[in-house]
Amino acid sequence: MTNISKYARLLASLLGICLRREPAVTAFLLAAMAVNAVAFAGIGLALKYTVDSMAAGAAVSAAIGGVLAALAYAADRTVSGAASAMRFHVMEKVGHIEIEPGIMRASAELPEIDHLEHQEYLDRITAIRGRSWAIVGSAWNAVEAVSMGVRLILTLLILGAASPWLLLMLPCVVLQLWFDRRAQVRLKRSELVAARNQRAQIHFFKLCISGSAGKELRVSGVGPQLVDRQVAAAEQVRASRSRALIASGCWRAVGWTVFTVGYASVIGLVAVQVADGAASVGDVMMAVTIGALLRGVLDRALQSTSDASGAARVLEPYLWLREYAERRGLSRTDVPAPRRLTDGITLSNLTFSYPGTDRNAVDDLSVTLPAGAVVAVVGEYGSGKTTLVKLLAKLHRPHSGRILVDGDDLAEIDTVAWRESLSAAFQDFGRYQTTFAESIGLGDLRHGTAASLDAAVTAADADELRSRLPDGDRTQLGSAFGGIDLSEGQWQKVALARACMRPEPVVLLLDEPTASLDAPSEQAVFESYMDRAKSLGRSIGAVTVIVSHRFSTVAGADLILVMKEGALIESGDHDELMRSGGLYKELFEIHSASYLGAGK
Template identity: 30%
Template sequence: MQRVMEVARERVALLRLLRSAGGLTVAVLAGLAAIGVAAAPVLAILVRHLVDAMVSGAPYLWPVAALAGVMLLRQAGEIVGEAVDAVARKQIDGAVRSRVRRLTLAPSDITHLEDPAFHDLAARAGDQGITWRVRSPGAASVGQVKITVRMLATIATAGVLATYFPFLALTLLGVSLAIRWIIRRQWMYLESVKDAATPERRKVDYWADIAAGPEAGKEIRVFGLGGWVSERRLAAHYAWMADYWVIRRRVLRRQWTTGLLAAVAALLALLVPGLAALHGELSVGELSSCLVAAWGVFAISVMGPEAFDIDYGRTSVTALRALESRRSSPRTGVPAPGGVPEIRFEGVSFAYPGMPRPVLDGVDLTIGAGERLAIVGISGSGKTTLVKLLAGLYQPTSGRILVDGVDLCDLDPQGWRRQLSVLFQDFVRYPLTARDNITLAAPEASGSDEEISALAREVVDRIDTVLWRTGTGGRDLSGGQWQKLAIARVRYAVSKGRRVVVLDEPTAHLDVRAEAEFHERVIGGVGSASVVLISHRLSTVRPADRIVLLRDGRVTEQGSHDELMAEDGEYARLFRLQASRFTSEGAAR
């Protein structure tokens, strides 16, 4: 009973999605539905009048005209319905995808974006179909309207048959629904098997993107990996579909059950009215009406495309409901402190779900107001994770981060981020103008063309140049040029009131000359703002007020460059290791 109620709630949820299709579209669908429900039983009745008239020799012009009119109306409804259904599907799908985007963007942190379960739900909610069928909430909603019409039409047609043979009508209706239930259960079980393999399907998509995308195109061709990538994609596809193919063969071998039920029902539909007519209990017209009505009842046993649309697409609706159940209200809090703040990490630890050890483990660190702080360490030591904690994109597993004595968790996230300007190592390259790529760092502010042009002059001549390699009239930039534009983005944000600047590997793509000018032009150009600089190039962090070395998620050394060199610890070893490369090259020259 509980399962029946759950299915009923799902079907009602599908019908509610029609609100996204618009009032006019829904009204047209309702009118077409009324035609679809009435056509089948009316045809069965009109056939009786037509045949009786023909047998008795009475005029039969009006039954022919009525029969033709109903058939023409039903056919026209089906043709118009295809166009209206397509419009409704697109409108509903667009509305659902918008809801998925809002749910994805709503949380103030990014923890959910790194959760495989969330990605599975989002993929199902926005799934538009990857094989012969359309798997979308719009298709499911429209399919629910169609199946409702078919069911009501079948019941009405069974009512026509029941006026002559009530038991036969109930039997044919029951058998037809049983056949439908068996087929639906078999094929929907197949779909559940495919759903369970969603992570494997994402691997297929990944290898397909690698094969066709421009990002990996250079390596694939230089290394001669085209065949290997195709084989990996094919292997991933087989891994995804292997269980499905086995179960599908098993289902096909079991089709004798439905075939036997259909044969028995057809025999009853022919035998019972036929014997009655043979014994004079039915006229020829009534016999014809019963046969047409029986055929109408049989129609519900056929799994039309709308049935698959519903059962494939309702998983989208279920996934959407699951996403909404995970939804968290936008976090609010106290306003962020004004001015340049002091930031303290007190015993901060952070562990990614499923990882055996924390990335950060009891970090105690103070970032003084206006201080130039550098954070160094080998890859995987937790540097970028610390930045994401500072930006409020992650919440500490334990410990706390204080901003002028206020816990960062208690601050309004948006207000705090308007105090930050962060240049991530994997910064976004927006396919927009140079102006937009700079000003999006402080979208609430406005800047003059002269100000923006001054920041971008080393990269582009015109700030309205579109930075998009596939766009008409656009151009792409080199890695170093993009890095300079990202640095200009930071400088613009500081000029609009950002008081804490975080730079994660800001010189990774810069040449030696640009790196040498980095501190003078960038660090020296942010005024009184605090600066957190992360870099593997220790020459870049050397002028910092204080350098912090992270190792195994902990602060193991801190001090100025000269102090750390005098300690002759890990930092000194790493610095000499990097410096020796240049010294050796200089000696060789």
């Protein structure tokens, strides 16, 4: 399907949504554009009829023509004003109710998170962020372009029928508009030239009033210099804009001079025809009226056509996102997620790489995570630990290899059911600015209870935090909505509690779950999580996977995986790995030495 047909189908569907959401208003807008297409021509014809009737001494006909001209003008202005307000209403409503939620669903409901790390996707989201109204408006721009095109064609037909000389007004108007566009381009170019100095001006101003920078400014004494730089940047912006305003004013003056001379000459030629009997006085009146307004008609026609063609700026990314969501969307399968594990999880030749990189984040990894085991994953930064956790959560699709869950391919297991059977705490956890209870309850919306909330808070060592909240569980978190802000460690405890809401996950994923906690809290949380992991392992064969740089925690795992540059280079329990004398022993001894040094 060509791009033109894609855009046409999209514009038609957007108008269909408008008709479904606001049938009366949409019908009025379509009727208004049809009226506007013919009303302008009606004004000119009615005025011609009025003047010719007056010249012929037909008073009744002249009165009727005057009434018709007034009605045509009133219809044009009244309908245009009402349509403008209603059009904005429809664009806002459909944009906020249909388009924006659709964009959010296309992002939030995709089964994987590859798109959130995909530059093409992020660029397009940025292009349409906050512009859902413009997407709807593009459909109305196209309808208006057709309406204004019809209006312009009818106007030219009427002028040409009255006198071919009147068509000379069109090139005069075109020239004036060309000069006007040159003036606008000059102004826009000046804004680009001044942009850097304007950013500097704003930057220096913010520095001078910033609380965080204020201490250093006063100690270093550079405040006056910043003020001088701000003034210099502001003066450069002013000078650039002044030059642009003078230049654009000159362009506009030339354009209006061309239009005025041409307009007056054409009217003079028609007046000569009247004197010769080749045209009527009504033709002159029509030419004067329509000619004076022709500039506005042509400008609006060009503008609406430009708006319609320029809509690709929002339609292209919107179409791309819709097609991407359709390709990568969730597909339900018949393979259920297990409620318990008997054999475990087997990773077979698992390989994955991120877009734009030339090496694998996980490289041909094969290992079995036994049912009921606590598995620790260690390695240097960038070794693939977090990527492995995300593959287990089905947040990425492996490029090759398989993940088998009790013999079933994870790719074939229903994604929604799999996600409901696991719990996870990630290093880059979410900070949901809602109430304390809701922020934790998001961990299990379907089965969350007051008892499970209490248990989750205790498991995350967040009882003390809870007791200090001014409104208890109803306390609003985050300053954006007038609530209390939490420290990094407190936010992480909320995230950890959220990960404890599901009572019996068959897989528990912990990616640096205590990176922001102090040592006592970290110890308490790990003890709680390890007790829970072992209990779940005994009862349902749950597998717990922990990514941690704290080797004191890692040492107690049933199985330790040591990764380097995406590859699994060692595996075993703590004693086996220490005896082998490989990378694990090296990292463990470095960690131990750093803690001993810190304690001296």
